[in-house]
Amino acid sequence: MNEHDTSPTRRRLLGTVGAAGAAGLALGGAGGAFARSAAEDEAPTALATVGSTEVPFHGRHQPGITTPLQAHAHLAAFDLVSDAGRGRAAALLRRWSRTAAALMAGGPAPDGHSGVALDAGPSSLTVTFGFGRGFFRRTGLTARLPEALAPLPQFSADALDARRSDGDLWVQVGADDGLVAFEALRAVQRDASGTARLRWQMNGFNRSAGATARPMTMRNLMGQVDGTNNPKPSEPDFDERVFVPPGGTPDWMEHGSYAVFRRIRMLLDSWDELSLARQEKVIGRRKADGAPLSGGTETTAVDMEKRKGDGSPAVAANAHVRVTAPDTNGGAAMLRRSFSFHDGFRDDGAPDAGLLFVAWQADPLTGFVPVQRKLDSGDALSAFLRHEASALFAVPGGAAEGEYVGQRLLEG
Numbered sequence: 001m002n003e004h005d006t007s008p009t010r011r012r013l014l015g016t017v018g019a020a021g022a023a024g025l026a027l028g029g030a031g032g033a034f035a036r037s038a039a040e041d042e043a044p045t046a047l048a049t050v051g052s053t054e055v056p057f058h059g060r061h062q063p064g065i066t067t068p069l070q071a072h073a074h075l076a077a078f079d080l081v082s083d084a085g086r087g088r089a090a091a092l093l094r095r096w097s098r099t100a101a102a103l104m105a106g107g108p109a110p111d112g113h114s115g116v117a118l119d120a121g122p123s124s125l126t127v128t129f130g131f132g133r134g135f136f137r138r139t140g141l142t143a144r145l146p147e148a149l150a151p152l153p154q155f156s157a158d159a160l161d162a163r164r165s166d167g168d169l170w171v172q173v174g175a176d177d178g179l180v181a182f183e184a185l186r187a188v189q190r191d192a193s194g195t196a197r198l199r200w201q202m203n204g205f206n207r208s209a210g211a212t213a214r215p216m217t218m219r220n221l222m223g224q225v226d227g228t229n230n231p232k233p234s235e236p237d238f239d240e241r242v243f244v245p246p247g248g249t250p251d252w253m254e255h256g257s258y259a260v261f262r263r264i265r266m267l268l269d270s271w272d273e274l275s276l277a278r279q280e281k282v283i284g285r286r287k288a289d290g291a292p293l294s295g296g297t298e299t300t301a302v303d304m305e306k307r308k309g310d311g312s313p314a315v316a317a318n319a320h321v322r323v324t325a326p327d328t329n330g331g332a333a334m335l336r337r338s339f340s341f342h343d344g345f346r347d348d349g350a351p352d353a354g355l356l357f358v359a360w361q362a363d364p365l366t367g368f369v370p371v372q373r374k375l376d377s378g379d380a381l382s383a384f385l386r387h388e389a390s391a392l393f394a395v396p397g398g399a400a401e402g403e404y405v406g407q408r409l410l411e412g
């Protein structure tokens, strides 16, 4: 196709890329590839708006924490090989950071083994790196182990699989395109070769951008609107709840955060047997729009004191939103940024599906732990859940240009 080509397809493509702005133009050669593709008759809107969105790798915080949820995710944990040591671990973090920066900008992987996502733009790719407790022992850095990385307590209902839990290193990949996400996962795995071995890996998903008529809070696989009462970056205490403050300890975790990961299988067959009214009572919110059972719309504050005509509480004593509310947990709050998973069906025919629960906080001992302790002693939702894997990672602050993630830990 030459520059004078004015076919409807070419005009549509140029128009849409123009509307998407400079980020859309960053697609470069991908635009040509798209124009020649088999999908020539389809409107190119999806590529121009979804594919062109770029999240910066460098910055105060790592990407993938406050980034809007993407449609595709891969979570992976690695263990360092026994003789890796601090030097090789540092080299790996340098490689990983270079790879993440290149791919998030929409470029090929620096090792050249690219191709999977060749036609796609950055697609909101984020790659986030964290350290588990084992990392500090293996690299001789136990003096710099954060107190906040103390092992999570065992909860009575835990049914954890050790092989799918913990890990020395953690990588969270998110993208609005499945091929872009997979490309990043593979590049990260190749970079690790010889230094760290994959321990576990899980795949998650969320609704695709543009699937709803207007931006809406996500739904989980139980069908609930999930994420409504998350802390919002616009709130004055957001940073102090989610990120380690400047001057916080240890110093290398400044602007970092702690990620609690739980693979939570949902007992969907039992859940589906409940009436709509029972399901709503379990959570304390309406299924259709996420509004609290005490009244109002999705964003109305839950009125815990509200009573129904018969004198019973509008939001039941064991409703999930009552048990987890910060007011009933000494202010404990966390940013929940989870992905659904579906790994086929179990032998009994039940879906092996649920939530890859990821919660971000400045300190898990004042965030996840007290809330999970209460859930463990019995909210109405817990009867429909199985916690099957667990991990806690220290996720350092973002890397400045020319630096790599974790440099302050490894070279400080």
Ligand SMILES: C=CC1=C(C)c2cc3[nH]c(cc4nc(cc5[nH]c(cc1n2)c(C)c5CCC(=O)O)C(CCC(=O)O)=C4C)c(C)c3C=C
Pocket (backbone or CB within 6 Å): 220, 222, 224, 225, 226, 227, 228, 229, 230, 262, 264, 266, 283, 285, 320, 321, 324, 325, 326, 333, 334, 354, 355, 357, 368, 371, 372, 375, 385
């Ligand atoms: C320990 C922390 C939490 C776990 C584990 C957890 C699991 C879990 N939650 C849902 C569904 C919903 N959770 C909702 C609210 C909510 N959940 C937690 C904590 C945990 N959830 C908190 C702190 C809150 C917010 C409480 C508040 O401030 O009101 C909701 C309501 C909508 C919302 O605010 O997001 C739903 C729905 C599932 C399905 C699940 C495990 C699979």
Ligand SMILES: [Fe+2]
Pocket (backbone or CB within 6 Å): 320, 324
């Ligand atoms: Fe919840």
